[in-house]
Amino acid sequence: MLISPRRLCASLVVLAATATLAPAGSSSAATEARPTVRVTAVTGSDRVTDEGTEVRATFTLANRTDVRQAPRRATVFIVATDRPVGSQRRYRVGATRTPALPAGARRTVRAFGTVPPTAVAGSYHVRVCLPPSPGGRCAVSRTAVVQVGPAALAAEPRALTFTGTAPPLQDVRITNVGQSRTNRVTLALGGPDAAAFTTSEGTCGPWLVPGASCTAQVGLAPGGDPTRTRTASLVVAGGGRGATTVPLEATAAPTGLSISPAAWDYGSVTIGQTATRTFRLVNGGDTDLPLTRGDLSDYGNFLFDYVEGENTCLQNVIPAHGFCTFSVAFAPTATGPLATTATFGGGELTATSELTGTGVGPAVRPTARAGRPYAVDRS
Incomplete structure (x- = not known):
């Protein structure tokens, strides 16, 4: 069968085009997959600051081509290598813009970042990656160069005291003052009379990042x-530096009428000035107590100071096992030791508090008079 010249030419063109295609796995395809810029020689260090753990990374970029490479953005991670690949803890700490690289050039780059607050305590390697991140575009430091310190819990107030048979719940503010996040914050009661107290987690959740706080509550158990x-x-656990302990005490409930404090010294106060103290009048009885005195x-030198919100005794009735407050001001009109007795009563009950203070004369200033030496003006 004869083939026309036109059909023969078309077949030869197809064969020539097929022959020019590079086979799979050829050197051309390998060159295309090869990273153009490679990250090498990664090192790092850490420094604890007020804002957390700072990471300082140093690495080298190598242009493996014969053309100029544009600036890129390198991302810095910390990686814990104590686990199998795929389950390692990794946290992004920062990024930096890299310089342009001439053909075949190498440049040393420095980057800074901060460990995120969600990181757990441990030793970490520094890892630097260029986007996208195939195998040749990431590099890891040879040793663990970053140490993230443990969490630590602090409680405020440092001790709690309860008075009476049914005092209100008291708050305990728990703060993570460490360098990494805590585990779950747990509360437990210990000691000889642990059953006499109760506690609740309040706003304390699974964990606290550095600087974060939660509030728990403590009270007296009924009966x-x-x-x-x-x-x-109260034992607060969850930090990496051991548990924090808050001492608890429930004092014996007063059975009568009492003033707290039972005595107070105002110290030295200059004539013309005033010092004020607020006192608590406690009803330790089982019934409400109307005040009659x-x-x-x-x-002459002491007086009741009717500060709004600090003189609840003006309501004239103290509830059972409750209290009211009153304020007394020391305003000396004479020098030397001065004293008074504050007395409150209701029914057959009376309570007193001994108040003392020292009056001090106003400061005397030397004045100059024409034609005379400096003298003390006592006028």
Whole structure:
């Protein structure tokens, strides 16, 4: 069969085009997959600051081509290599813009970042990657160069005291003052009278990042013996530096009427100035107590100071096992030791508090007079 010249030419063109295609796995395809810029020689260090753990990374970029490479953005991670690949802990700490690279050039680059607050304590390698990140575009430091410190819990107040048979719940503020996040914050009661107290987690969740706080609550359990002092401790765990302990004490409930404090010294106060102290009047009885008396033995240098919100005794009735407050000001009109007795009463009950202070004369200033030496002006 004869083939026309036109069809023969078309067949030869197809064969020539097929012959020019590079086979799979050829050197051309390998060159295309080869990274144009390679990350090498990664090192790093850490430094603890007020904002957390700072990471300083140093690495080398190598242009493996014969053309100029544009600037890129390198990302810095810390990686814990104590686990199998695929389950390693990795945290992004920062990124930096790299310089342009001439053909065949190498450049040393430095980058800075901060360990995120969600990182857990441990030793980490520094890893630097260029996007996208096939195998040749990431490199890891040979040794663990970053140490993230443990979490640490602090509680405020450092001790709690309860008075009476049914005092209100008290808050405990728990703060992570460490360098990494905590585990779950747990609360437990210990000590000889642990059963006399109760606790609740409040706002404390699974964990706290550095600087974060939560609030727990502590109270007295119902049915306790109010006639004796009970002691226990609140144990707060979850930090990497051991548990934090808050001492707890429930004092014996007063059975009558009392003033706290039972005595107070205002110290030295200059004539013309005033010092004020707020006192608590406690009803330790099982019934409400109407007040029928509130007095001071010396009104010349002491007086009731009716500060709004600090003189609840003006309501005249103290609830059972409750209290009210009053304020007394020391305003000396004479020099030397001065004293008064604050007395409150209701029914057959009376409570007193001894108040003292020292009056001090105003400062005397030397003045100059024409034609005379400096003298003290006592006028």
